[in-house]
Each structure stands twice: as C-alpha cells, then as structure tokens.
Amino acid sequence: MGRKFGYARISSDQGQDLASQRMKLEELGAMVVFSDIGNGSTLVGRDGLDSLLKLLEPGDEVISLHPDRIGRDTADLLTVGKRIVERKAVLRIHDPQIVFDGSDFMGEVLLTLFGMVGSIEKHFIKARQRRGIEAAKAKGIYKGRPPSIDPVRVRELHQQGMGPTAIAKNLKIARASVYRALAA
CATH class of the missing domain: 1.10.10 (Arc Repressor Mutant, subunit A)
Structure with a gap:
C-alpha cells in the first residue's frame, strides 16, 4: 500500500486560509499535505505541487478536496492527472468523488468535465471583473494597478x-x- 499525500491551494492569503483544507485532507488520510498560494489558472510557480509530483512513487495516492484546487481548466487538470499516473500513482478528488488512475475512462471524462466547468467559471469571473473595472473607471475610482517597475x-x-x-x-x-x- 502506498503513501497518501494531500494537495491544497488557495488563491491568496488575503482572507483565505489553508488550515481547513489541511485538516480535511488529514482526516481523509493524507500523511503530508503540500500546498500553494496562488492563482489556479496556471501550473507555473506551484512549488508545492511540483514537489509533490517529484516525490510520488508507485502505489501512492494524491488527494485533493476539489478539482479546482488542482487546476481551473481541462488541460491543467489532465496534465496533473497524467503526471500522477505516469508515476504509477492515483489522483483522488474528494468532492465530487473522482478517482483517476489511468485505467478507467470515466475518470478522464470527469476530469475533462470539471476542467470545462472551471474554464467557464474562470471566464465568468474575468467578465465580472472587467465590468467592475469599467464601472469604477466611469466613476473615476479606478486608476489601474500601480506601476511595479520604476x-x-x-x-x-x-x-x-x-x-x-x-x-x-x-x-x-x-x-x-x-x-x-x-x-x-
């Protein structure tokens, strides 16, 4: 029997907390929980996820609470899932219950489906953000992001x-x- 690892991610540490995800992943059997703080729309810069993937051995299991903790689109979800399977390990998502081990076509279908849902959600978030920015600009409130380069x-x-x-x-x-x- 392999080891169980958890993976948690929050978008920012402003008002969000990894503790509840860690606690639930430990309840689900994770002996170690890897985590990242950052945008879910890219796999770049996810040091916790990278470390976890490098550590995997045959028979290990990666547990995540929700698909969007791993990735917000189909390509990222499938990429991570396939990298886990390449290591002969298993991806288990708690809610909704998805087991992806490379042997069951339905696991890939479910990852694809929830990746599409994540992409749609990301689209709506950006659309709401654009509308909010336009409204703030119209009121003279929004001045844009302050320059990060001098x-x-x-x-x-x-x-x-x-x-x-x-x-x-x-x-x-x-x-x-x-x-x-x-x-x-």
Whole structure:
C-alpha cells in the first residue's frame, strides 16, 4: 500500500486560509499535505505541487478536496492527472468523488468535465471583473494597478553602464520590462 499525500491551494492569503483544507485532507488520510498560494489558472510557480509530483512513487495516492484546487481548466487538470499516473500513482478528488488512475475512462471524462466547468467559471469571473473595472473607471475610482517597475531607476542603472540583463536581475523584473522602460 502506498503513501497518501494531500494537495491544497488557495488563491491568496488575503482572507483565505489553508488550515481547513489541511485538516480535511488529514482526516481523509493524507500523511503530508503540500500546498500553494496562488492563482489556479496556471501550473507555473506551484512549488508545492511540483514537489509533490517529484516525490510520488508507485502505489501512492494524491488527494485533493476539489478539482479546482488542482487546476481551473481541462488541460491543467489532465496534465496533473497524467503526471500522477505516469508515476504509477492515483489522483483522488474528494468532492465530487473522482478517482483517476489511468485505467478507467470515466475518470478522464470527469476530469475533462470539471476542467470545462472551471474554464467557464474562470471566464465568468474575468467578465465580472472587467465590468467592475469599467464601472469604477466611469466613476473615476479606478486608476489601474500601480506601476511595479520604476522606469527612472531602470534608466539610472542603464546610464551607469549596466546592461538590460543585469538591470533585470538587479531589480528582479523581466528583461522585456527593462527594454520597455528604456524605450519609453
């Protein structure tokens, strides 16, 4: 019999808490719970999930409370599910009950279905967000996200002889952002 691992994710630590997910996953038998804080619309930057997937051995089980904790679209859900099965382990989702071990076509159908539901939900969230932003702009309340890059500092470093790659590393920003700041 393999080991049972839990996977929990919250979108942000602003008003959300991993503790309730951890507790439920432990009740379901998870000996260790891996977790991430971040947007569910991408698998990029999910260090907890990456660590969990690397640790899996044949016979292990990954438990998640809901499909959207793993991914908010079909491609991500199936990618994670298949990576688990490649390790000869099993993905078990608690609610709704889905077991994906690669041997049952219905497991893949259910992951696909709930991935589609997640995609639809993500679409509606973005649409509501856009409507809210437009309403706030109309009232003069919304000014946009504050700049995360200081173009003056980018130009200063460039004038000191620092190249774009070095500036990007120094300021912990993307090199493309450096080029945009220099071109502005």
